[in-house]
Amino acid sequence: MKRTHSCVGLAACLPLAAVGCAITHARAAAAPAVTASAPATAQTKLPAPVQTERFVLKPGQDVIGRVQIVRLKPHQVLSDVARLFDVGYDAIKHANPKLNPWLAPVGTPVIVPTQFILPDAPHVGIVVNIAAMRLFYFPPHKPGQPQIVITHPVGIGRLGWPTYTGVTRIVGHIAHPAWIPPRSILAEHAREGVPLPRVVPAGPNNPLGNWAMPLAAAGYHTDVLIHGTDKPAGVGRRVSHGCIHLYPEDIKQLFREVPNGTPVRIVNQPYLFGWRNGRLYMQAYGALQDDKRPWKTNATLLDHMLTRTLIHHLARADQRIDWRRVRALVSNPKVVPLPVSGTGLAGEGLVATLVQNRLPKGSAWNGQTHLPLTSSQFHKIMARYDASLKGKHEADRKSGRADQRDHRAGEAQVSGTARGAD
DSSP, X not given: OOBOSSSSOGGGGOSOOOOOOOOOEEOOTTOOOOOTTSOOOOGGGSOOOOOOSEEEXXXXXXXXXXXXXXXXXXXOOXXXXXXXXXXXXXXXXXXXXXXXXXXXXXXXXXXXXXXXXXXXXXXXXXXXXTTTTEEEEEOOOOTTSOXXXXXXXXXXXXXXXXXXOEEEEEOXXXXXXXXXXXHHHHHHHHHTTOOOOSSBOSSTTOTTTTEEEEEEETTEEEEEEEEOOSOGGGTTSEEESSOEEOOHHHHHHHHHHOOTTOEEEEEOOSEEEEEETTEEEEEEOOOOTTOOSOTTTOHHHHHTTSBHHHHHXXXXXXXXBOHHHHHHHHHSOOSSOEXXXXXXXXXXXXXXXXXXXXXXXXXXXOSOOOOSSOHHHHHHHHHHHHHHHHHHHHHHHHHHHHHXXXXXXXXXXXXXXXXXXX
């Protein structure tokens, strides 16, 4: 899409100071109001959850899905709800900032961020927005047929191991790969007291999961992979050494559907704009910690995300952007799309539907975790992992530059073996 940078007066955004932005839960489609004190509603009386993974696009459509709300079941934590609805851990955590992700009481309402503004990129092949930690696949379609988009959450490279951005392509498919970690990762695990073998065989403890698709990119060896994982709760987090992780069920689906040669565009777009129901919406994920672009002080960056089509919609609707809301979302990202144009915004907030807490229609997952641990054991491990992640980020930042040189010296695959990052 072509852009224009002068029609909407983005200079009004400077400086992008923090402004409070209250979000309320409005009723949607006659769904019951959601408050923490509301009585529990029988599951069978609630509407079924809507599709969260596969959408048919109308011409010009750039906002897909619907925000949903569920009540926690016994022994259920946020990461369970995330996988159930095919969203990432960080996204559901940021959509529910006041909830303890591991100890929220039974019956607690949880916002499920299952509405997405499509990245500003061609609707061809795979597009990965690392800021959103989300992948979008646009399968080929014949003229006159509607465009389909399939979307899944992903895990990306942690601090010190950034995921590649740019244009590349799928160059292979490896089923049940063995993994040959590079020397840097072997040394890292040895320092942490959990040494790795020189070859990690295929199986339930392989960080690559059961399916891997290597990428090729200028300046990179083919050791950057789109692959599964043996730790599903890491999806939607910065946990990899540069590769792109998916839930086991999601990579299995893409492995079947995505052919070799499919283009892959990896972008970093923390703030997105889209048009829905006669209004401009903004989806704010927030900039990644190592994104040095001055989003809070340079209005031109946001200007680049407003396409000519969106500006045309605003002009036809005779609407202006509410810059107070834009500033608030830049300063305090909400993850879900929220309106930033039109009249009557003062008392409005998030519109969501309370739905049954079960697998949505069309889900790639069958609801079985196949974990070698009990759910209770796994949640305790992940809670400890959560607590230690901040300290690890600092150590990664210091050692990451040297490690990357070794990591990129690896080769992608040799007879079903993948060499490189996890």
